[in-house]
Amino acid sequence: MASRLKKKCCTLYEAALEVVTSRYSFYKHDLEMLPDSVLFDVIYEVYEKGGIQPLREAFSRVDIVARLLKITDKRFCLIRSFQGALTSMFWEEVPRGTEEAVLQSQFLVEFGGGVPNSLAKGYENLCADLEDTQVQVDRLVETGLRLGGFLSDAGWFAESERILLACQEIFKWARKEGRIWLQILECCQKLLHVQSSYCHFEEADVTYNASVTTVVGLQGDFVTANLAVLYKEFSALHFNRSEYSLAHYWAVESLRAITTELPPCVIIEVFRQASKACVVKREFKRAALLAREVLCLANEVFDVNDPRYADALMDYGFFLINHDRVRQSVSIYELALDIRLAMFGPMNLHVAIAHEDLAYALYVYEYSSGRFIRAREHADKALFIMEKLLPRNHLLLASVRRVKALILEEIALDNMVHDAGTHILLQNAEELHKSALDLALRTFGERNVQTAKHFGNLGRLYQSMSRFQEAEAMHLKAIAIKENLLGSTDYEVGLSIGHLASLYNYHMKKYRKAEELYHRSLDISLKLFGESYSGLEYDYRGLIHVYHKLGDIEKVAQYTYVLNNWKIQRQLSLIQEDDPLDSVGSPLPIADVAALFFEDDLD
Structure with missing residues (x-):
């Protein structure tokens, strides 16, 4: 009896949560009755227990996910459980001897990929059935902005774009008054981010023009708080299209638009993009100032397991490798990859990009040694994931094919054991390079x-x-x-x-x-x-x-x-060279960073 009493003490809430989650199939029809915070705890507890099928059902419902997104302080717990539902397998149905990575990709394409699609389709249906009442408009717009942003953060850009486009359609006939203008601008900003990140550049041009029209049509300080973020997205669009002068111009404008009232996470985003724009313009002193400030801020604002901290690391790695500090960039990319893997799981676009960047850093680092085993492993993983998640001729495939081709070429040259093997490797590299060139020519x-x-x-x-x-x-x-x-x-x-x-x-x-x-x-x-x-x-x-x-x-x-x-x-x-994270200290006041950035001696 005494041993039973010692077994586990818990609160009444924890005991109730245990009962509901252990009999989830019985109680799932009563989810609508739960407060949002309790619903979140139930869903996350089901995830922790490995309840994949129930999670897939819940995450396919717009109404459920919209409520979960209201719990803003647990957003990345939601992403982790969402991704967990997409990339886990029903192992009892899996043939023995099949490689895990292949299984996960098959599951994601055949089963998991349907969840984001269900969310996008569900939201589009709600928009199509919308009645012209301001309450419904406000609710649906708020849901669209949250849901589109969430899927973007989770790496599901195509579905995010669909939701944000549907949300944008609402504004065409909604009454243009009050905060609706801020929502229009927010929708443009989120949509531009998604389209730019996903290389939908023609669609991004339309959104870009809509953003400019919206800003021009507004007066005074009404949209001031949005301009820094919007200009940052303008810069990112030009950056992704390799239009570096325009990317730099809009990055500088975003810095000019920063105010002390902006949240630290927004300031971090602006600094990140401006740092990258300075790198490609070879303004390394300015890039270093912003990159280090990003790390200082991210270290204070984000948890070390937060994917936004990983984003900051990725950009710092970009600065390091371009500033000839390749060894340091490798360690930074490795850390960023670990964080993204823990958050998103192995089959995710954000993870694939981290694999690709690490593969290239390792390729550069080991160029003189000829030891390309790790570089090839990460390139293979990046290409495998992208080919499973992206359309066949998507532009994002060009970069990763280029990286793999570079690695194969060096392996062929450094390991010329017999001509046949070398010839095959070089032939594979040529096919990859030609494919990458073809994708770039089609797009640019x-x-x-x-x-x-x-x-x-x-x-x-x-x-x-x-x-x-x-x-x-x-x-x-x-x-x-x-x-x-x-x-x-x-x-x-x-x-x-x-x-x-x-x-x-x-x-x-x-x-x-x-x-x-x-x-x-x-x-x-x-x-x-x-x-x-x-x-x-x-x-x-x-x-x-x-x-x-x-x-x-x-x-x-x-x-x-x-x-x-x-x-x-x-x-x-x-x-x-020291450890790249040893120099992380306290962030400077925002005004001081801006003043230093615009000093002439940083040229």
Whole structure:
């Protein structure tokens, strides 16, 4: 008897929760009677107990999810249980010996994918049946904004877009008064975020124009609080389309629109996007200021398991890898991936993107060592997930195919055990690069930085395949596009120039042309990164080879000395690198960050 009393003490509420969840099928028809907070606890407890089928039924209902979303302080518990319902399996129905990843993907496509679709369809039906009463309009708009934002956060962009478009339709005939204008602007902002993230750029243009029209039609301070977020989305749209000057312009405008009344999470979002826009414009001092401030704020505002903290880490990793701190970027991407996996499970678009970014960071980090096993594993996972979750020719596949192709090419070159295996790897890489180029051409045409990168990648691959004339044509095309869009001294131009120099130097014996290109590449790299930049090694070694072939012994000695000095500088810079999270301290006042950003000496 005493042992029974010691078994487990709990509150009356916990005991009632245990009874309801243990007999959920009996009580599920009474869910409407429960208060929102109690309903949330019941659903989450069912998730904790592994009740997948009941969760799928509950999460397919707009009315249930709309009520759960009202519990704002548990939003990410809701995402975790929602994703858990989508990616778990009925193991008793699974054939033995089948790999878990394959099972999860099959389940997600055949079963789980129907839940977000049911939510989108359910909301569209509610909008179609809407009666013209202000109470119904307000309720349905509020539900649409919450539900669309939730599915976006969870990585279900297509379904989120459908819901937000249906919500937007309501505004066309709703009475334009009071807070309806703020809701219109909020809907545009959320929809623009989804369409930009999901690469629906034509649809995003329509939303962009609707946003501008709405802002122009409003006066005074009525929409001031929304402008920073809206401009941030403008910047993100141009960033995702590789229109870097416009991305930078709108990022700066979003910073100008920041006010101290904005929530910290909004300020973090603005700083994140502005930091990325500064990175691609090679304004590294400004990018560093914002990236570190994002981490300081995120460390204070978010829990370490919050996916928004992972988002901050991902952007910091982007800054690090572009600022030649590759080793540090790897550790940051690994941490971000762990957080996203814990929140979203293995079959999720946010997780796939984290795998892809980590794969590329590992590829760059291990470039000189030839150890690409981990890089390939993460690239394979990213591609597997995206091919299961995305339409066949979706633009997001271009980037991950590019990363996998780069890795396969290096594996082929570093492990030339027999010609047949090398040939197959290079052939696979070519297929992936061509597929990525085709997707970019369909979306952007030739005159785009992403398209140029794919031309350049094919150039490098054809060099590896001893197809030198084709390689030269690809490199020249990449350089021409990049120079036209970015100018002759941009980092991307320097990268392509260095690749063409390598082709001329080691394969086509055009040594004077190679010499000229190496010096151009060096000038760009030294100006942007300084004397310890990792990429300088390839140019210095290339020049030594050029001058050796030209018989210029003095130049060979000169650049051998320069290369040895670079090795010392590089080693010192690596020793001085600290843990990227050790420097996280207290955030600066927002006004101080803005003032520092606009200082001239940060140019």
